[in-house]
Amino acid sequence: MGALLALGGQIRLVPAARRALAVASVLALVVCAGTVWHTLLHPAPAGAPMYARPGASAWASLAYLGAALACGGVLVAALAAERSWLSHPAPVYLGRISYGLYVYHGLALAITDSWVWPVASAFAVTLVAAAVSYHAYELPFLRLKRRFERVSFAPDLDHTPASAGVRVP
DSSP states (O other): OHHHHHHHOSOOOOHHHHHHHHHHHHHHHHHHHHHHIIIIISOOSTTSOGGGSTTHHHHHHHHHHHHHHHHHHHHHHHHTSSSOGGGSHHHHHHHHTHHHHHHHHHHHHHHTTTSSSHHHHHHHHHHHHHHHHIIIIIHHHHHHHHHTOOOOOOOOTTSOTTTTTOOOO
16 A cells, blocks of 8 residues: 555645545544454354354455555545644654564564453564664664665766766767
8 A cells, every 4th residue: 555655646635535534544444453353353163263254264355455445545644634643753663663563563462362452462562572673683783784885876867978087988
């Protein structure tokens, strides 16, 4: 969804349309999350795995597609605003540690599976692991990267090759 939004350029919506899109997208996210919870996480019949429920995979797939589209709607609404909540420090920081969020969420879900509130606990564990990983592991490499940056020669297209000191055959 982000790549498609990047192709679109500047987004302009009147405030009423932006609010309607945001509300509809958030409601769609709630419906999709409820669908996933009901089809995948709701207790299955005794002795049957959760994914063995008839049609669960199809409903979950549709719900994930709907969630992706709804997230796109939320992003469009946010990008169409003059001042977006995406520029707030919290989402910016989440963007910085997003790779760690992606890497550690599976491990956090496995660790917190038997905890009291497993999803909320997994979210907290993922946030802590991603932040520690970013500051202790990723950031030193990002700082080290600056030492090895090189600027390669790129021909200046606005000037003749002679003015750039390069002779073109």
